[in-house]
Amino acid sequence: MKKVGLLTTSQTPRTDVVPTLRKLIQGNVEFVEAGALDDLTRQEILKLAPKSDVDLLVSRARDGSEIIFGKSHIIPRLQRCIDILNSKGVEAIALLCAGSFPRFESKAPIVRADLLTYGFLKSIPNMEKVGLLVPNEKQQEPIGREFRDEGFEVVTSWLSPYREGSVEDAVKPFKREDVTLVSLLCMGYTPELKEKVVRFTSKPAVLSQSLLAKAIDELLA
Numbered sequence: 001m002k003k004v005g006l007l008t009t010s011q012t013p014r015t016d017v018v019p020t021l022r023k024l025i026q027g028n029v030e031f032v033e034a035g036a037l038d039d040l041t042r043q044e045i046l047k048l049a050p051k052s053d054v055d056l057l058v059s060r061a062r063d064g065s066e067i068i069f070g071k072s073h074i075i076p077r078l079q080r081c082i083d084i085l086n087s088k089g090v091e092a093i094a095l096l097c098a099g100s101f102p103r104f105e106s107k108a109p110i111v112r113a114d115l116l117t118y119g120f121l122k123s124i125p126n127m128e129k130v131g132l133l134v135p136n137e138k139q140q141e142p143i144g145r146e147f148r149d150e151g152f153e154v155v156t157s158w159l160s161p162y163r164e165g166s167v168e169d170a171v172k173p174f175k176r177e178d179v180t181l182v183s184l185l186c187m188g189y190t191p192e193l194k195e196k197v198v199r200f201t202s203k204p205a206v207l208s209q210s211l212l213a214k215a216i217d218e219l220l221a
Contacts, residue, residue, distance in 0.1 A: 002220050003030045005085035005093040005108065008187075009074055010059035010067055011035045016161070016188055017096055017209060024213035027220065034085050036077035037061075037069070048073040054142040057099055058135040058160065060188055066162035068136065075102065082106045092219050098185045098208040100146060111215045113208040117183055118150055120211060124180070131174035131182040132156045133189070133197070143185065155179050161188035167196045174201050184208060 006021070008014050012033035021031070037045055042061065050056040050070040057074075061067045078101075085093055086107045093106060098113040121130055132154050134143050140156040147154045155177040159170035174182055182197050182205040189207060197205045 001028045001030050003032060003088070003090045004216060004220070005082075005088070005090035006031050006033045006096055007078065007081050007085065007093055007110075008033065008035045008059065008096040009057055009071075009078065009099075010037050010069075011062040012038055013062070014060065014096055014187075016060055016064075016190065020191060020209045021094070021213045021216070024210060025217045025220070029220070032085060032088050032090055034081035036074040036081055037067075042067070045069055053138040056136060056138055056142075057097070058139070058162070058186070058188075059097070060162055064162070066160055071099065071101075079104055082110070092216055094212050094216050096187045096212075098187055099143075109219060111212060111219065113187065113212050116211040116215055117185070117206065117208065120206060121152060121183065122150075127152075127180040129153045129155055129177060129179040131171070131177070131179035131201075131203070133170065133174075133182060133184050133186075134158050135160045135162075135186040135188065161186055161190070161193065167193065168200050171197055171200050174203065179203060181206060187212075 012035040048069040055070040057071050090108050093108050093110045095112045100114045137158045144154050144156045157170050157173045159165045184207050194205045194207045
């Protein structure tokens with residue numbers, strides 16, 4: 001049985017992500033989860049406030065609720081989690097966040113959804129506009145800028161996967177601007193949400209969970 005580390009920026013277990021990964025990854029795989037905020041209470045997490053919109057991350061707490069914190073606060077914590085996962089003999093590590101991150105040190109290969117998304121979108125050279133769906137309104141500008149810097153023309157909108165919201169309303173900018181496809185930039189977005197986005201926009205959609213799972217599957221084959 002192959003062992004895969006699942007690294008989350010927040011708390012484990014990620015019951016919103018693991019079922020999709022288990023369904024898409026072929027063969028018999030053991031998941032070992034580690035979370036940067038596993039040892040913190042909600043009150044302690046509140047002290048890790050984002051320093052700016054660029055620093056803002058959104059994720060899922062252990063109880064299923066939404067938590068917001070600063071990326072800069074968890075970088076050292078993520079590296080410690082990676083060290084722990086390597087000590088447990090994982091053959092690969094999947095970072096369960098679609099945000100951008102610096103390079104981490106690891107014996108096992110680390111698979112990142114942000115880099116997978118860039119590569120996938122760049123494989124479609126005739127794409128005119130990409131719709132970016134992000135989990136927090138304040139992330140639209142910095143994430144949109146990151147993708148523009150990569151050469152994409154983008155339209156942004158937001159919808160939290162951890163709170164109630166209207167998918168139909170969230171995708172209206174994509175319909176209005178007639179995007180080529182929609183990229184769902186949060187690991188908390190599910191296949192069920194993807195189906196709704198496709199139905200409301202009549203456009204294809206790219207799911208971070210699926211990209212990550214298929215990359216891990218290819219790596220372990």
